[in-house]
Amino acid sequence: MAGGTENLEALEAEAHEAIAAAGSVQALREVRARFLGRKGSIAALLRGIGALQPDERGPVGQAVNAAKERVEALAQQREAAIVGEQQARSVAEHRLDVTLPGAAPPVGGLHPVTVVECEMIDFFTGLGFSIEDGPEVETEYNCFDALNIAPDHPSRDLHDTFFVEGGHVLRTHTSPVQIRAMTGRTPPFRFIAPGRVYRHDHDATHAPMFHQIEGFMVDRDVTMAHLKGVLHAFARRLFGDDVRVRFRGHFFPFTEPSAEIDFWWNDRWLEWGGCGMIHPQVLRNCGIDPEQWQGFAFGMGIDRTAMDRFGIPNIHLMLDGDVRVLEQVR
Ligand code: DAH
Numbered sequence: 001m002a003g004g005t006e007n008l009e010a011l012e013a014e015a016h017e018a019i020a021a022a023g024s025v026q027a028l029r030e031v032r033a034r035f036l037g038r039k040g041s042i043a044a045l046l047r048g049i050g051a052l053q054p055d056e057r058g059p060v061g062q063a064v065n066a067a068k069e070r071v072e073a074l075a076q077q078r079e080a081a082i083v084g085e086q087q088a089r090s091v092a093e094h095r096l097d098v099t100l101p102g103a104a105p106p107v108g109g110l111h112p113v114t115v116v117e118c119e120m121i122d123f124f125t126g127l128g129f130s131i132e133d134g135p136e137v138e139t140e141y142n143c144f145d146a147l148n149i150a151p152d153h154p155s156r157d158l159h160d161t162f163f164v165e166g167g168h169v170l171r172t173h174t175s176p177v178q179i180r181a182m183t184g185r186t187p188p189f190r191f192i193a194p195g196r197v198y199r200h201d202h203d204a205t206h207a208p209m210f211h212q213i214e215g216f217m218v219d220r221d222v223t224m225a226h227l228k229g230v231l232h233a234f235a236r237r238l239f240g241d242d243v244r245v246r247f248r249g250h251f252f253p254f255t256e257p258s259a260e261i262d263f264w265w266n267d268r269w270l271e272w273g274g275c276g277m278i279h280p281q282v283l284r285n286c287g288i289d290p291e292q293w294q295g296f297a298f299g300m301g302i303d304r305t306a307m308d309r310f311g312i313p314n315i316h317l318m319l320d321g322d323v324r325v326l327e328q329v330r
Helices: 002-021 025-036 041-051 054-093 112-126 176-182 224-239 280-285 302-310 315-319
Strands: 137-139 168-170 189-198 209-219 244-252 255-265 268-278 294-301
Touching: 002 025, 002 041, 002 054, 025 041, 025 054, 041 054, 112 189, 112 209, 112 224, 112 302, 112 315, 176 189, 176 209, 176 280, 209 224, 209 302, 209 315, 224 244, 224 255, 224 268, 224 294, 224 302, 244 268, 255 294, 268 280, 268 302, 294 302, 302 315
Parallel strands: none
Antiparallel strands: 137 168, 189 209, 209 294, 244 255, 255 268, 268 294
């Protein structure tokens, strides 16, 4: 059956071409159905064999079956190739470069005031100081009188102090914690008192609420030399070993002698805080005999220290809580 075999060759060539052209598994499935399926053209050829001369049926049947197997094998090959290509494409598309920096998840951080406050606390607890606390709404007595601040002292002025009903004030400094901590206690002791304070002030370098840290130590033979040594070490801890500090004579009603401490930072002297030897009258006001005991005290702004440390020019930038600013200080 020469004609039948020619048909077969043409059909097989057509099938090979269609398989090669199939670009997807779906397209290949259709090609398969067309040639290899029950209703496909090869099946039709096989069905036609019955009509042939008996001696032709065997060889033609074998030829058709052999062609069918070749087409089937080719289709399988093609399918494997298509799947392989798809996988390669998908790998290329979803390629993951593990060396790229990751997207940082948003995480919180400590506020610069908290960072500095924690360092301050860490430094002083390391020297054996304990932490004392006091209320932000304070009596006028603790805030001023007990600290030897005379009734006509300018710091009591309406322009500085927020007065609260009932003769109380929002504490203008952390020094009243000295009174609370010393009253009823017998020296020796050393305390720090970090906390919020309030003043009627509002400009680029002043906010109505800010933070101070108070420190004081009372013992039988505490001297100004201890004060200077402790504060110099404190400055080194916050600003590095090379920091220079200086003490300038000053006046505070609650210390005698009194000084201000400055430190050298970014090519200039910056005021840091006040300090001195606790005034005998303050000790007496707390029931401590100044003939037997003496101590030093100091107080400085935590916000100011954080601003100097991190180069923040305006206190409101730091206290307003804008995360775009705070994120730069980590
Ligand atoms: N209380 C002072 C202020 O707010 C700071 C201060 C100065 C505290 C001298 C002290 C000190 O303990 O000895 O400005």
